[in-house]
Amino acid sequence: MTTLEQTETTGEGHEVRRRDFINIAAVSFAGVGAVAVVLPLINQMNPSADVRALASIEVDISKIAPGQAIKTLWRKQPVFIRNLTPKEIAEAEAVPLSELRDPETLEQRTTAGKKNWLITLGVCTHLGCVPLGAGEGENRGPFGGYFCPCHGSAYDTAARIRKGPAPKNLQVPEHSFKSDTVVQIG
Protein backbone atom coordinates (compact mmCIF):
# COMPACT_ATOMS: atom_id res chain seq x y z
CA MET A 1 0.00 0.00 0.00
CA THR A 2 2.91 2.28 0.68
CA THR A 3 5.13 1.22 -2.19
CA LEU A 4 3.59 3.59 -4.72
CA GLU A 5 4.30 6.57 -2.52
CA GLN A 6 7.96 6.04 -2.00
CA THR A 7 8.93 8.68 -4.53
CA GLU A 8 6.86 11.34 -2.76
CA THR A 9 8.28 10.72 0.69
CA THR A 10 11.89 11.44 -0.07
CA GLY A 11 13.63 13.20 2.79
CA GLU A 12 12.18 12.87 6.26
CA GLY A 13 9.98 9.85 6.87
CA HIS A 14 7.20 11.58 8.86
CA GLU A 15 6.12 13.99 6.16
CA VAL A 16 2.39 14.05 5.51
CA ARG A 17 1.94 12.30 2.24
CA ARG A 18 -0.55 13.37 -0.39
CA ARG A 19 -2.17 9.95 -0.17
CA ASP A 20 -2.68 10.31 3.58
CA PHE A 21 -4.43 13.62 3.06
CA ILE A 22 -6.68 12.21 0.36
CA ASN A 23 -7.42 9.20 2.54
CA ILE A 24 -8.45 11.25 5.56
CA ALA A 25 -10.38 13.75 3.46
CA ALA A 26 -12.30 11.00 1.66
CA VAL A 27 -13.14 9.03 4.79
CA SER A 28 -14.18 12.21 6.67
CA PHE A 29 -16.38 13.28 3.82
CA ALA A 30 -18.00 9.85 3.66
CA GLY A 31 -18.47 10.03 7.43
CA VAL A 32 -20.27 13.37 7.20
CA GLY A 33 -22.40 11.94 4.41
CA ALA A 34 -23.25 8.90 6.51
CA VAL A 35 -24.34 11.11 9.41
CA ALA A 36 -26.46 13.19 7.04
CA VAL A 37 -28.18 9.98 5.93
CA VAL A 38 -28.60 8.53 9.41
CA LEU A 39 -30.23 11.63 10.92
CA PRO A 40 -33.47 11.48 8.89
CA LEU A 41 -33.50 7.69 9.31
CA ILE A 42 -33.61 8.24 13.07
CA ASN A 43 -35.88 11.27 12.93
CA GLN A 44 -38.56 9.42 10.97
CA MET A 45 -39.39 7.48 14.14
CA ASN A 46 -40.20 10.67 16.08
CA PRO A 47 -43.88 11.66 16.40
CA SER A 48 -45.17 12.61 12.98
CA ALA A 49 -46.91 15.88 12.11
CA ASP A 50 -50.40 14.42 12.54
CA VAL A 51 -49.52 13.15 16.00
CA ARG A 52 -47.97 16.46 16.98
CA ALA A 53 -51.07 18.26 15.69
CA LEU A 54 -53.06 16.60 18.50
CA ALA A 55 -50.67 17.97 21.09
CA SER A 56 -53.16 20.44 22.60
CA ILE A 57 -56.89 20.12 23.26
CA GLU A 58 -59.64 22.36 24.64
CA VAL A 59 -62.03 21.01 27.24
CA ASP A 60 -65.41 22.41 28.33
CA ILE A 61 -65.50 22.23 32.15
CA SER A 62 -68.79 24.03 32.72
CA LYS A 63 -70.67 20.81 33.57
CA ILE A 64 -68.30 19.59 36.28
CA ALA A 65 -69.91 20.17 39.69
CA PRO A 66 -67.74 20.60 42.82
CA GLY A 67 -66.61 17.16 44.01
CA GLN A 68 -66.87 15.71 40.53
CA ALA A 69 -64.11 14.78 38.09
CA ILE A 70 -63.96 13.87 34.42
CA LYS A 71 -61.52 11.85 32.37
CA THR A 72 -60.48 13.03 28.97
CA LEU A 73 -57.82 11.99 26.49
CA TRP A 74 -54.80 14.16 25.69
CA ARG A 75 -51.89 12.85 23.59
CA LYS A 76 -53.47 9.42 23.84
CA GLN A 77 -53.17 9.55 27.64
CA PRO A 78 -55.94 9.96 30.22
CA VAL A 79 -56.26 13.36 31.90
CA PHE A 80 -58.24 13.92 35.12
CA ILE A 81 -59.98 17.27 35.54
CA ARG A 82 -61.33 17.64 39.06
CA ASN A 83 -63.45 20.36 40.62
CA LEU A 84 -62.30 20.29 44.26
CA THR A 85 -64.74 21.02 47.09
CA PRO A 86 -63.68 23.61 49.75
CA LYS A 87 -63.22 20.68 52.13
CA GLU A 88 -60.83 18.91 49.78
CA ILE A 89 -58.89 22.14 49.28
CA ALA A 90 -58.63 22.58 53.03
CA GLU A 91 -57.43 18.98 53.45
CA ALA A 92 -54.76 19.47 50.84
CA GLU A 93 -53.55 22.70 52.37
CA ALA A 94 -53.48 21.26 55.88
CA VAL A 95 -50.71 18.79 54.98
CA PRO A 96 -47.23 20.04 55.97
CA LEU A 97 -44.77 19.85 53.05
CA SER A 98 -42.32 17.90 55.18
CA GLU A 99 -44.68 14.95 55.15
CA LEU A 100 -44.69 14.73 51.37
CA ARG A 101 -42.53 12.49 49.25
CA ASP A 102 -42.66 14.98 46.37
CA PRO A 103 -43.22 18.32 48.14
CA GLU A 104 -45.56 20.64 46.23
CA THR A 105 -48.37 22.90 47.44
CA LEU A 106 -51.83 22.93 45.90
CA GLU A 107 -51.08 26.49 44.67
CA GLN A 108 -48.08 25.23 42.73
CA ARG A 109 -50.26 22.55 41.13
CA THR A 110 -53.16 24.77 40.11
CA THR A 111 -53.69 28.06 38.29
CA ALA A 112 -53.82 31.20 40.42
CA GLY A 113 -57.42 32.05 41.30
CA LYS A 114 -58.63 28.66 40.04
CA LYS A 115 -57.47 26.63 42.98
CA ASN A 116 -60.47 24.31 42.73
CA TRP A 117 -59.50 23.07 39.25
CA LEU A 118 -57.01 20.25 39.67
CA ILE A 119 -55.82 19.00 36.30
CA THR A 120 -53.47 16.03 36.24
CA LEU A 121 -52.48 13.17 34.01
CA GLY A 122 -54.27 9.96 34.88
CA VAL A 123 -51.02 8.06 34.67
CA CYS A 124 -49.61 6.60 37.87
CA THR A 125 -45.99 7.72 38.25
CA HIS A 126 -45.04 4.23 39.37
CA LEU A 127 -45.52 2.12 36.22
CA GLY A 128 -48.16 3.93 34.22
CA CYS A 129 -51.52 2.42 35.25
CA VAL A 130 -54.65 4.61 35.37
CA PRO A 131 -55.49 5.36 39.05
CA LEU A 132 -59.07 5.09 40.30
CA GLY A 133 -60.95 8.01 41.79
CA ALA A 134 -62.05 10.17 38.89
CA GLY A 135 -65.23 8.20 38.18
CA GLU A 136 -68.35 8.28 40.32
CA GLY A 137 -68.12 5.79 43.17
CA GLU A 138 -64.56 4.71 42.47
CA ASN A 139 -62.15 3.94 45.30
CA ARG A 140 -60.30 7.15 46.11
CA GLY A 141 -57.94 5.48 48.52
CA PRO A 142 -56.99 6.42 52.10
CA PHE A 143 -56.19 10.07 51.26
CA GLY A 144 -59.38 10.85 49.34
CA GLY A 145 -57.69 11.61 46.02
CA TYR A 146 -56.71 8.80 43.66
CA PHE A 147 -55.80 5.19 44.24
CA CYS A 148 -53.84 3.06 41.83
CA PRO A 149 -55.15 -0.53 41.83
CA CYS A 150 -52.01 -1.98 40.25
CA HIS A 151 -49.55 -1.59 43.10
CA GLY A 152 -51.47 0.39 45.69
CA SER A 153 -50.15 3.92 45.30
CA ALA A 154 -52.42 6.42 47.09
CA TYR A 155 -52.71 10.08 46.12
CA ASP A 156 -54.30 12.88 48.18
CA THR A 157 -56.84 15.51 47.14
CA ALA A 158 -54.08 17.50 45.39
CA ALA A 159 -53.08 14.26 43.58
CA ARG A 160 -49.80 14.13 45.50
CA ILE A 161 -48.25 10.79 46.28
CA ARG A 162 -48.74 9.83 49.91
CA LYS A 163 -48.32 6.09 50.14
CA GLY A 164 -47.22 3.20 47.94
CA PRO A 165 -44.40 2.71 45.46
CA ALA A 166 -44.96 5.70 43.14
CA PRO A 167 -42.10 8.24 43.33
CA LYS A 168 -43.84 11.42 42.16
CA ASN A 169 -47.12 13.31 42.32
CA LEU A 170 -49.49 12.84 39.39
CA GLN A 171 -48.08 15.09 36.67
CA VAL A 172 -49.81 18.40 36.05
CA PRO A 173 -49.83 19.05 32.30
CA GLU A 174 -49.22 22.52 30.95
CA HIS A 175 -52.64 24.16 30.76
CA SER A 176 -54.34 27.54 30.65
CA PHE A 177 -57.90 28.80 31.03
CA LYS A 178 -59.33 30.22 27.81
CA SER A 179 -62.38 31.38 29.77
CA ASP A 180 -64.12 30.41 32.99
CA THR A 181 -65.54 27.32 31.32
CA VAL A 182 -62.87 26.31 28.77
CA VAL A 183 -59.41 25.04 29.58
CA GLN A 184 -56.69 24.33 27.04
CA ILE A 185 -54.39 21.45 27.85
CA GLY A 186 -50.99 21.30 26.15
Added chain:
Amino acid sequence: MSFPWANHYAPKHPLMRWLDEKLPLPRLVYNAVGAGYPVPRNLNYMWNFGVLAGAALVIQIITGIVMAMHYAANAGVAFDSIEHTMRDVNAGWAMRYAHANGASMFFIVVYLHIFRGLYYGSYKAPREMVWLLGVVIFLLMMATAFMGYVLPWGQMSFWGAQVITGFFSAIPVIGEPIREWLLGGFAPDNAALNRFFSLHYLLPFVIAGVIVLHIWALHIPGSSNPTGVEVKGPQDTVPFHPYYTAKDGFGLGVFLIVFSLLMFFAPNALGHPDNYIPANPLSTPAHIVPEWYFWPFYAILRAFTFNFLWIPAKLWGVLAMFGAIALLFFLPWIDRSPVRSARYRPMYKWFFWVLVLDVFILGLCGMKPPEGIWVLLGQLAAIYYFAHFLVILPIVSAIERPLPLPMSITESVLGEEPATSGQPA
Protein backbone atom coordinates in the same frame (compact mmCIF):
# COMPACT_ATOMS: atom_id res chain seq x y z
CA MET B 1 -11.36 -20.86 -3.02
CA SER B 2 -8.62 -18.48 -3.94
CA PHE B 3 -5.26 -18.32 -5.66
CA PRO B 4 -2.31 -19.78 -3.76
CA TRP B 5 -0.61 -16.39 -3.56
CA ALA B 6 -3.55 -14.73 -1.77
CA ASN B 7 -2.58 -12.82 1.36
CA HIS B 8 -3.24 -14.80 4.51
CA TYR B 9 -5.31 -13.47 7.32
CA ALA B 10 -3.02 -13.08 10.31
CA PRO B 11 -4.61 -11.06 13.10
CA LYS B 12 -2.09 -9.25 15.28
CA HIS B 13 -4.27 -8.02 18.09
CA PRO B 14 -4.91 -10.70 20.76
CA LEU B 15 -8.63 -9.90 20.74
CA MET B 16 -8.81 -10.51 16.99
CA ARG B 17 -6.86 -13.75 17.40
CA TRP B 18 -9.30 -14.81 20.11
CA LEU B 19 -12.25 -13.93 17.87
CA ASP B 20 -10.70 -15.74 14.92
CA GLU B 21 -10.57 -18.96 16.92
CA LYS B 22 -14.18 -18.68 18.03
CA LEU B 23 -15.92 -17.07 15.09
CA PRO B 24 -13.72 -16.38 12.05
CA LEU B 25 -16.02 -13.70 10.65
CA PRO B 26 -13.23 -11.12 10.10
CA ARG B 27 -11.32 -13.85 8.24
CA LEU B 28 -14.33 -14.43 6.01
CA VAL B 29 -14.58 -10.72 5.18
CA TYR B 30 -10.82 -10.50 4.65
CA ASN B 31 -10.92 -13.39 2.20
CA ALA B 32 -14.09 -12.23 0.46
CA VAL B 33 -13.64 -8.49 -0.07
CA GLY B 34 -10.39 -7.74 1.70
CA ALA B 35 -6.71 -8.08 0.96
CA GLY B 36 -7.12 -11.85 0.91
CA TYR B 37 -9.02 -11.89 -2.39
CA PRO B 38 -6.72 -11.47 -5.40
CA VAL B 39 -8.50 -9.82 -8.32
CA PRO B 40 -7.34 -9.34 -11.91
CA ARG B 41 -5.43 -6.08 -12.11
CA ASN B 42 -7.17 -4.90 -15.29
CA LEU B 43 -10.81 -4.58 -14.21
CA ASN B 44 -12.47 -1.50 -15.71
CA TYR B 45 -15.36 0.53 -14.31
CA MET B 46 -17.90 -1.93 -15.70
CA TRP B 47 -16.82 -4.17 -12.82
CA ASN B 48 -18.26 -1.65 -10.33
CA PHE B 49 -21.85 -2.62 -10.89
CA GLY B 50 -21.90 -5.78 -8.80
CA VAL B 51 -20.92 -3.84 -5.72
CA LEU B 52 -23.34 -1.06 -6.68
CA ALA B 53 -26.17 -3.58 -7.00
CA GLY B 54 -25.31 -4.80 -3.51
CA ALA B 55 -25.34 -1.22 -2.25
CA ALA B 56 -28.70 -0.64 -3.95
CA LEU B 57 -30.14 -3.71 -2.20
CA VAL B 58 -28.94 -2.42 1.16
CA ILE B 59 -30.53 0.97 0.46
CA GLN B 60 -33.78 -0.74 -0.51
CA ILE B 61 -33.83 -2.87 2.62
CA ILE B 62 -33.10 0.05 4.96
CA THR B 63 -35.59 2.45 3.37
CA GLY B 64 -38.05 -0.43 2.99
CA ILE B 65 -37.97 -1.25 6.68
CA VAL B 66 -38.63 2.44 7.35
CA MET B 67 -41.55 2.45 4.91
CA ALA B 68 -43.01 -0.62 6.62
CA MET B 69 -42.96 1.28 9.93
CA HIS B 70 -45.51 3.73 8.53
CA TYR B 71 -47.39 1.59 6.03
CA ALA B 72 -50.70 -0.18 6.65
CA ALA B 73 -51.35 -3.19 4.43
CA ASN B 74 -55.09 -2.86 4.25
CA ALA B 75 -56.98 -1.95 1.10
CA GLY B 76 -59.02 0.57 3.08
CA VAL B 77 -56.11 2.62 4.38
CA ALA B 78 -53.01 1.63 2.35
CA PHE B 79 -53.22 4.65 0.04
CA ASP B 80 -53.79 7.01 2.96
CA SER B 81 -50.90 5.52 4.90
CA ILE B 82 -48.58 6.29 1.98
CA GLU B 83 -49.88 9.87 1.84
CA HIS B 84 -49.43 10.06 5.60
CA THR B 85 -45.82 8.95 5.13
CA MET B 86 -45.33 11.61 2.47
CA ARG B 87 -46.94 14.47 4.36
CA ASP B 88 -46.73 13.83 8.10
CA VAL B 89 -43.85 11.49 8.88
CA ASN B 90 -40.56 13.28 9.55
CA ALA B 91 -38.52 12.95 6.34
CA GLY B 92 -41.12 10.40 5.19
CA TRP B 93 -41.11 11.91 1.69
CA ALA B 94 -37.35 11.32 1.53
CA MET B 95 -37.75 7.73 2.67
CA ARG B 96 -40.42 6.97 0.08
CA TYR B 97 -38.66 8.76 -2.79
CA ALA B 98 -35.43 6.99 -1.85
CA HIS B 99 -37.23 3.64 -1.88
CA ALA B 100 -39.12 4.21 -5.14
CA ASN B 101 -36.18 5.69 -7.02
CA GLY B 102 -33.83 3.26 -5.32
CA ALA B 103 -35.71 0.49 -7.13
CA SER B 104 -35.00 2.21 -10.44
CA MET B 105 -31.35 2.70 -9.53
CA PHE B 106 -31.16 -0.98 -8.55
CA PHE B 107 -32.47 -2.02 -11.96
CA ILE B 108 -30.17 0.41 -13.78
CA VAL B 109 -27.04 -1.02 -12.16
CA VAL B 110 -28.30 -4.59 -12.50
CA TYR B 111 -28.98 -4.13 -16.22
CA LEU B 112 -25.48 -2.69 -16.64
CA HIS B 113 -24.13 -5.62 -14.62
CA ILE B 114 -25.97 -8.09 -16.87
CA PHE B 115 -24.83 -6.46 -20.10
CA ARG B 116 -21.28 -6.31 -18.73
CA GLY B 117 -21.52 -10.07 -18.33
CA LEU B 118 -22.87 -10.45 -21.86
CA TYR B 119 -20.14 -8.29 -23.40
CA TYR B 120 -17.20 -9.83 -21.60
CA GLY B 121 -18.52 -13.40 -21.63
CA SER B 122 -18.60 -13.61 -17.85
CA TYR B 123 -21.29 -16.31 -18.09
CA LYS B 124 -18.96 -18.83 -19.71
CA ALA B 125 -17.23 -21.73 -18.01
CA PRO B 126 -16.09 -21.89 -15.27
CA ARG B 127 -18.56 -19.18 -14.14
CA GLU B 128 -21.87 -20.67 -15.37
CA MET B 129 -23.20 -21.02 -11.85
CA VAL B 130 -22.48 -17.34 -11.15
CA TRP B 131 -24.58 -16.46 -14.19
CA LEU B 132 -27.42 -18.88 -13.31
CA LEU B 133 -27.66 -17.50 -9.78
CA GLY B 134 -27.60 -13.99 -11.26
CA VAL B 135 -30.63 -14.78 -13.43
CA VAL B 136 -32.39 -16.13 -10.31
CA ILE B 137 -31.66 -12.86 -8.52
CA PHE B 138 -33.00 -10.94 -11.51
CA LEU B 139 -36.26 -12.93 -11.42
CA LEU B 140 -36.60 -12.38 -7.67
CA MET B 141 -35.98 -8.67 -8.18
CA MET B 142 -38.74 -8.47 -10.76
CA ALA B 143 -41.20 -10.23 -8.45
CA THR B 144 -40.22 -8.01 -5.53
CA ALA B 145 -40.44 -4.81 -7.57
CA PHE B 146 -43.85 -5.75 -8.93
CA MET B 147 -45.30 -6.52 -5.51
CA GLY B 148 -43.79 -3.34 -4.07
CA TYR B 149 -45.45 -1.32 -6.80
CA VAL B 150 -48.84 -2.74 -5.79
CA LEU B 151 -48.54 -1.65 -2.15
CA PRO B 152 -49.46 2.08 -2.49
CA TRP B 153 -52.82 0.85 -3.80
CA GLY B 154 -53.12 3.59 -6.39
CA GLN B 155 -54.64 3.12 -9.81
CA MET B 156 -51.44 1.80 -11.42
CA SER B 157 -50.88 -0.49 -8.43
CA PHE B 158 -54.31 -2.00 -8.70
CA TRP B 159 -54.32 -2.43 -12.45
CA GLY B 160 -50.75 -3.66 -12.45
CA ALA B 161 -51.82 -6.38 -10.02
CA GLN B 162 -54.82 -7.15 -12.19
CA VAL B 163 -52.75 -7.46 -15.38
CA ILE B 164 -49.74 -9.32 -13.95
CA THR B 165 -51.83 -11.88 -12.10
CA GLY B 166 -53.84 -12.14 -15.31
CA PHE B 167 -50.76 -13.80 -16.86
CA PHE B 168 -51.60 -16.91 -14.93
CA SER B 169 -55.12 -17.07 -16.32
CA ALA B 170 -53.53 -17.70 -19.72
CA ILE B 171 -52.56 -21.20 -18.60
CA PRO B 172 -55.16 -23.62 -19.95
CA VAL B 173 -57.63 -25.25 -17.54
CA ILE B 174 -55.81 -24.58 -14.24
CA GLY B 175 -54.94 -20.94 -15.00
CA GLU B 176 -58.02 -19.29 -13.54
CA PRO B 177 -57.98 -21.32 -10.29
CA ILE B 178 -54.27 -20.48 -9.90
CA ARG B 179 -55.00 -16.80 -10.32
CA GLU B 180 -57.79 -16.90 -7.75
CA TRP B 181 -55.47 -18.74 -5.38
CA LEU B 182 -52.73 -16.15 -5.87
CA LEU B 183 -55.08 -13.25 -5.28
CA GLY B 184 -57.18 -14.86 -2.57
CA GLY B 185 -60.21 -13.58 -4.47
CA PHE B 186 -61.60 -12.91 -7.89
CA ALA B 187 -59.85 -9.58 -8.29
CA PRO B 188 -57.06 -7.79 -6.40
CA ASP B 189 -58.31 -6.79 -2.98
CA ASN B 190 -57.34 -6.86 0.67
CA ALA B 191 -56.18 -10.49 0.67
CA ALA B 192 -53.87 -9.89 -2.29
CA LEU B 193 -52.52 -6.65 -0.81
CA ASN B 194 -51.67 -8.33 2.48
CA ARG B 195 -49.85 -11.27 0.93
CA PHE B 196 -48.00 -8.98 -1.49
CA PHE B 197 -46.82 -6.94 1.47
CA SER B 198 -45.69 -10.06 3.31
CA LEU B 199 -43.79 -11.35 0.27
CA HIS B 200 -42.41 -7.94 -0.61
CA TYR B 201 -40.85 -7.86 2.85
CA LEU B 202 -39.56 -11.43 2.58
CA LEU B 203 -38.08 -11.57 -0.92
CA PRO B 204 -35.29 -8.99 -0.47
CA PHE B 205 -33.81 -11.23 2.20
CA VAL B 206 -34.10 -14.19 -0.15
CA ILE B 207 -32.27 -12.05 -2.73
CA ALA B 208 -29.58 -11.31 -0.15
CA GLY B 209 -29.22 -15.05 0.43
CA VAL B 210 -28.89 -15.80 -3.28
CA ILE B 211 -26.34 -12.97 -3.54
CA VAL B 212 -24.24 -14.80 -0.96
CA LEU B 213 -24.36 -17.89 -3.19
CA HIS B 214 -23.63 -15.70 -6.26
CA ILE B 215 -20.49 -14.31 -4.61
CA TRP B 216 -19.49 -17.69 -3.24
CA ALA B 217 -19.75 -19.21 -6.71
CA LEU B 218 -17.80 -16.27 -8.12
CA HIS B 219 -14.95 -16.63 -5.66
CA ILE B 220 -14.25 -20.23 -6.62
CA PRO B 221 -12.81 -19.37 -10.07
CA GLY B 222 -12.23 -15.72 -9.12
CA SER B 223 -13.42 -12.64 -11.00
CA SER B 224 -13.36 -12.50 -14.76
CA ASN B 225 -11.72 -9.52 -16.49
CA PRO B 226 -12.00 -7.43 -19.66
CA THR B 227 -9.62 -9.63 -21.66
CA GLY B 228 -11.39 -12.83 -20.67
CA VAL B 229 -7.93 -14.40 -20.29
CA GLU B 230 -7.66 -16.33 -17.05
CA VAL B 231 -5.27 -15.27 -14.30
CA LYS B 232 -1.92 -17.04 -14.81
CA GLY B 233 0.12 -15.87 -11.86
CA PRO B 234 0.56 -13.37 -9.03
CA GLN B 235 1.62 -10.64 -11.46
CA ASP B 236 -1.92 -10.72 -12.95
CA THR B 237 -3.73 -9.83 -9.74
CA VAL B 238 -3.91 -7.17 -7.05
CA PRO B 239 -5.54 -7.60 -3.64
CA PHE B 240 -9.20 -6.57 -3.59
CA HIS B 241 -8.39 -4.21 -0.74
CA PRO B 242 -7.25 -1.47 -1.15
CA TYR B 243 -7.25 -1.51 -4.94
CA TYR B 244 -10.87 -2.37 -5.71
CA THR B 245 -12.38 -1.12 -2.48
CA ALA B 246 -11.03 2.27 -3.57
CA LYS B 247 -12.24 1.89 -7.15
CA ASP B 248 -15.67 0.65 -6.00
CA GLY B 249 -15.77 3.45 -3.44
CA PHE B 250 -15.34 5.99 -6.19
CA GLY B 251 -18.03 4.28 -8.25
CA LEU B 252 -20.31 4.29 -5.22
CA GLY B 253 -19.82 8.05 -4.90
CA VAL B 254 -20.84 8.59 -8.52
CA PHE B 255 -23.80 6.23 -8.05
CA LEU B 256 -24.98 8.15 -4.99
CA ILE B 257 -24.68 11.49 -6.82
CA VAL B 258 -26.84 10.21 -9.68
CA PHE B 259 -29.27 8.67 -7.18
CA SER B 260 -29.51 11.98 -5.29
CA LEU B 261 -30.13 13.95 -8.47
CA LEU B 262 -32.98 11.60 -9.37
CA MET B 263 -34.42 11.42 -5.88
CA PHE B 264 -34.26 15.11 -4.98
CA PHE B 265 -34.80 16.82 -8.32
CA ALA B 266 -37.02 14.44 -10.29
CA PRO B 267 -38.50 12.01 -7.79
CA ASN B 268 -41.61 11.30 -9.86
CA ALA B 269 -39.96 11.34 -13.28
CA LEU B 270 -39.95 7.54 -13.51
CA GLY B 271 -43.36 7.05 -11.89
CA HIS B 272 -46.89 7.44 -13.19
CA PRO B 273 -49.18 10.28 -12.06
CA ASP B 274 -52.12 7.85 -12.11
CA ASN B 275 -50.70 6.10 -9.09
CA TYR B 276 -51.57 9.15 -7.01
CA ILE B 277 -55.24 8.30 -7.64
CA PRO B 278 -56.63 5.73 -5.16
CA ALA B 279 -57.35 2.29 -6.61
CA ASN B 280 -60.70 2.13 -8.37
CA PRO B 281 -61.88 -1.29 -9.55
CA LEU B 282 -64.45 0.33 -11.83
CA SER B 283 -62.10 2.40 -13.99
CA THR B 284 -58.88 1.43 -15.76
CA PRO B 285 -56.39 4.24 -16.49
CA ALA B 286 -56.41 5.15 -20.18
CA HIS B 287 -52.77 4.21 -20.72
CA ILE B 288 -51.52 1.45 -18.48
CA VAL B 289 -47.83 0.58 -18.58
CA PRO B 290 -45.52 -1.03 -16.06
CA GLU B 291 -42.45 0.62 -14.57
CA TRP B 292 -39.66 1.31 -17.07
CA TYR B 293 -37.59 -1.71 -16.08
CA PHE B 294 -40.34 -4.02 -17.32
CA TRP B 295 -40.94 -2.29 -20.64
CA PRO B 296 -38.85 -4.63 -22.86
CA PHE B 297 -40.61 -7.67 -21.42
CA TYR B 298 -43.98 -5.95 -21.62
CA ALA B 299 -43.34 -5.36 -25.34
CA ILE B 300 -42.60 -9.06 -25.83
CA LEU B 301 -45.81 -9.91 -23.96
CA ARG B 302 -47.82 -7.75 -26.33
CA ALA B 303 -46.03 -8.91 -29.47
CA PHE B 304 -48.44 -11.80 -29.98
CA THR B 305 -51.57 -10.21 -31.35
CA PHE B 306 -52.77 -13.33 -33.15
CA ASN B 307 -53.49 -16.97 -32.32
CA PHE B 308 -50.76 -19.22 -33.66
CA LEU B 309 -50.94 -22.97 -34.13
CA TRP B 310 -53.44 -24.17 -31.50
CA ILE B 311 -52.26 -21.78 -28.86
CA PRO B 312 -54.14 -18.53 -28.24
CA ALA B 313 -52.32 -15.20 -28.49
CA LYS B 314 -52.68 -14.57 -24.76
CA LEU B 315 -50.80 -17.73 -23.84
CA TRP B 316 -48.14 -17.10 -26.50
CA GLY B 317 -47.50 -13.67 -25.08
CA VAL B 318 -47.03 -14.96 -21.55
CA LEU B 319 -44.85 -17.86 -22.73
CA ALA B 320 -42.71 -15.52 -24.83
CA MET B 321 -42.25 -13.09 -21.96
CA PHE B 322 -41.19 -15.75 -19.48
CA GLY B 323 -39.21 -17.46 -22.25
CA ALA B 324 -37.25 -14.27 -22.86
CA ILE B 325 -35.85 -14.55 -19.33
CA ALA B 326 -35.73 -18.36 -19.16
CA LEU B 327 -33.57 -18.26 -22.29
CA LEU B 328 -30.85 -16.58 -20.24
CA PHE B 329 -30.51 -19.74 -18.15
CA PHE B 330 -29.26 -21.57 -21.25
CA LEU B 331 -26.89 -18.85 -22.44
CA PRO B 332 -23.66 -20.50 -21.18
CA TRP B 333 -24.44 -23.49 -23.39
CA ILE B 334 -25.85 -21.57 -26.35
CA ASP B 335 -22.69 -19.52 -26.86
CA ARG B 336 -20.07 -22.15 -27.68
CA SER B 337 -17.22 -19.77 -28.49
CA PRO B 338 -14.19 -20.49 -26.28
CA VAL B 339 -13.26 -16.79 -26.33
CA ARG B 340 -14.99 -14.84 -23.57
CA SER B 341 -14.45 -11.16 -24.17
CA ALA B 342 -16.14 -9.35 -27.06
CA ARG B 343 -12.87 -7.41 -27.42
CA TYR B 344 -11.50 -10.37 -29.31
CA ARG B 345 -14.76 -11.38 -31.01
CA PRO B 346 -15.24 -9.07 -34.00
CA MET B 347 -18.60 -10.51 -35.06
CA TYR B 348 -20.08 -11.04 -31.63
CA LYS B 349 -19.19 -7.47 -30.68
CA TRP B 350 -21.47 -6.16 -33.41
CA PHE B 351 -24.32 -8.46 -32.53
CA PHE B 352 -23.94 -7.50 -28.89
CA TRP B 353 -24.52 -3.85 -29.70
CA VAL B 354 -27.43 -4.74 -31.99
CA LEU B 355 -28.95 -6.65 -29.06
CA VAL B 356 -28.53 -3.58 -26.84
CA LEU B 357 -30.27 -1.48 -29.47
CA ASP B 358 -32.96 -4.14 -29.81
CA VAL B 359 -33.66 -4.12 -26.08
CA PHE B 360 -33.91 -0.32 -26.16
CA ILE B 361 -36.39 -0.57 -29.04
CA LEU B 362 -38.36 -3.19 -27.13
CA GLY B 363 -38.39 -0.85 -24.15
CA LEU B 364 -39.67 1.99 -26.29
CA CYS B 365 -42.40 -0.25 -27.72
CA GLY B 366 -43.31 -1.36 -24.21
CA MET B 367 -43.71 2.25 -23.15
CA LYS B 368 -45.82 3.36 -26.12
CA PRO B 369 -49.51 2.52 -26.41
CA PRO B 370 -50.06 -0.64 -28.51
CA GLU B 371 -51.11 1.20 -31.66
CA GLY B 372 -49.87 1.79 -35.18
CA ILE B 373 -46.17 1.37 -35.89
CA TRP B 374 -45.31 0.38 -32.32
CA VAL B 375 -47.10 -2.97 -32.67
CA LEU B 376 -45.12 -4.03 -35.75
CA LEU B 377 -41.86 -2.61 -34.41
CA GLY B 378 -42.38 -4.45 -31.14
CA GLN B 379 -43.04 -7.69 -32.99
CA LEU B 380 -39.88 -7.35 -35.09
CA ALA B 381 -37.79 -6.45 -32.07
CA ALA B 382 -39.20 -9.42 -30.14
CA ILE B 383 -38.38 -11.76 -33.02
CA TYR B 384 -34.85 -10.37 -33.13
CA TYR B 385 -34.42 -10.83 -29.38
CA PHE B 386 -35.12 -14.54 -29.68
CA ALA B 387 -33.14 -14.81 -32.91
CA HIS B 388 -30.10 -13.33 -31.20
CA PHE B 389 -29.97 -16.15 -28.70
CA LEU B 390 -31.40 -19.04 -30.68
CA VAL B 391 -29.97 -18.40 -34.17
CA ILE B 392 -27.27 -15.74 -34.24
CA LEU B 393 -25.23 -16.81 -31.21
CA PRO B 394 -24.85 -20.48 -32.26
CA ILE B 395 -23.90 -19.46 -35.81
CA VAL B 396 -21.51 -16.70 -34.72
CA SER B 397 -19.74 -18.92 -32.24
CA ALA B 398 -19.29 -21.52 -34.97
CA ILE B 399 -18.00 -19.35 -37.81
CA GLU B 400 -16.32 -16.41 -36.06
CA ARG B 401 -12.51 -16.00 -36.25
CA PRO B 402 -11.48 -14.43 -32.96
CA LEU B 403 -8.64 -11.89 -32.80
CA PRO B 404 -5.39 -13.09 -31.20
CA LEU B 405 -5.67 -13.12 -27.43
CA PRO B 406 -2.96 -11.62 -25.22
CA MET B 407 -0.74 -14.17 -23.53
CA SER B 408 -1.75 -12.91 -20.12
CA ILE B 409 -3.54 -10.12 -18.29
CA THR B 410 -0.19 -8.51 -17.50
CA GLU B 411 0.79 -8.50 -21.17
CA SER B 412 -2.48 -6.85 -22.11
CA VAL B 413 -1.89 -4.16 -19.49
CA LEU B 414 1.83 -3.51 -19.98
CA GLY B 415 2.27 -4.42 -23.65
CA GLU B 416 4.60 -7.01 -25.10
CA GLU B 417 7.19 -6.97 -22.31
CA PRO B 418 5.56 -8.40 -19.25
CA ALA B 419 6.67 -9.73 -15.92
CA THR B 420 9.27 -7.15 -14.83
CA SER B 421 7.01 -5.01 -12.68
CA GLY B 422 4.56 -7.25 -10.95
CA GLN B 423 2.74 -5.58 -8.07
CA PRO B 424 4.17 -6.48 -4.70
CA ALA B 425 1.08 -7.64 -2.95
